[in-house]
Amino acid sequence: MFKNKSKLKIGNLKLASRVLLAPMAGITDYPYRKLYRQFGCKTAFTEMINARSLTHLSKKTMQMLYTDKEDSPLGVQLVGNDPEYITGAIKELHKMDFDFIDLNAGCPVKKVVNNGSGSALLKNPEKLARILKIIKANTDLPVTVKIRTGWNRENKNSAVIAKTLSEAGADAISVHGRTKAEMYRGSVDYQSIKQAVDASSVPVLASGNIFTPQQVKNMFQKTGCAGVLVARGSYGNPCIFNDIHAYLSGKPLPAIRPAAKVGDIMYMHLNYIMDFYGNDPGYKIYRKHINHYTRYFTHAKGLREKVFRSTRPEDIQDIIEEFKETAACYRHPYLASV
Ligand SMILES: Cc1cc2nc3c(=O)[nH]c(=O)nc-3n(C[C@H](O)[C@H](O)[C@H](O)COP(=O)(O)O)c2cc1C
Structure with missing residues (x-):
């Protein structure tokens, strides 16, 4: 059995689990996190937030x-590379209630990269380290x-960057x-993650193709990462x-997983989103x-087509109700394999 023994610590922050919800723009908003925290998600990230907008x-x-x-x-995840905006953003963040600050140096989107932010920073580890130091000096x-x-x-x-950043x-x-x-295609390079783990003096969290519990275990075993x-x-x-x-x-x-149970979760999510x-x-x-x-789920294809013709919140509620009544029990790929 895989032993998930040691607790994960980020600075002085002790985390209850080594499995975190990743930052995802357009997905990990407040309603998403509120829902997922009720099903075992302990630590999460906001969506990426532009330092200048802050x-x-x-x-x-x-x-x-x-x-x-x-x-x-x-x-809270920040994206940017301008010291003035970053410093201003941190001042604003201190008025709010976040537990840690994450700097995005991985976003591949053209608009972000062309501005010298996100994964553009991978080409210049020294610049990335300078931005990190500015953040550290202000929080x-x-x-x-x-x-x-x-x-x-x-x-x-990844090894050079991990070493530079941990130092x-x-x-x-x-x-x-x-x-x-x-971008988001293809297999995951476990070896490069492992090289980052070996080069870093601080915990490394690994991401990529985590769709099943088995893949989480595999990620821990292949890379020696501290979290996923x-x-x-x-x-x-x-x-x-x-x-x-x-x-x-x-x-x-x-x-x-019965459709009735999933339908109840779908309702919760809909209500959280509409409240927010x-x-x-x-x-x-x-x-x-x-x-x-x-x-x-089998028999759910017709419902999905209805979703995109929906013009009122009530249409969505009707669709969820119909789903609960008509969809057959489903097997998620990982549930089927155990
Ligand atoms: C829709 C979407 C939005 C994402 N937004 C962010 C983001 O805002 N910040 C970030 O660091 N990574 C972002 N990511 C990357 C994920 O955090 C993750 O590293 C990536 O999806 C690889 O994991 P996966 O293959 O298990 O999905 C995003 C990914 C997706 C699919």
């Missing part, structure tokens, strides 16, 4: 920053950095096991956190999640 707080930015007492521990909160394995296959440098004062480093060029981030594997499956914890401690997983954003646009924001919830 210096003039729009309604959208305030929504992205919203949190409460139960939504903790929580890391007492633990500071983490999320990187990729490098810019492209020819320029993998510059990072309290933990997350490594997404793909290069910027790979669950990203797309959390889509439509809040129970994955409880499932991972059960699997790692040798307990059995449920063989099937308002019924409209809430129900529109929710639509993307329904595909994920229903993916592994």
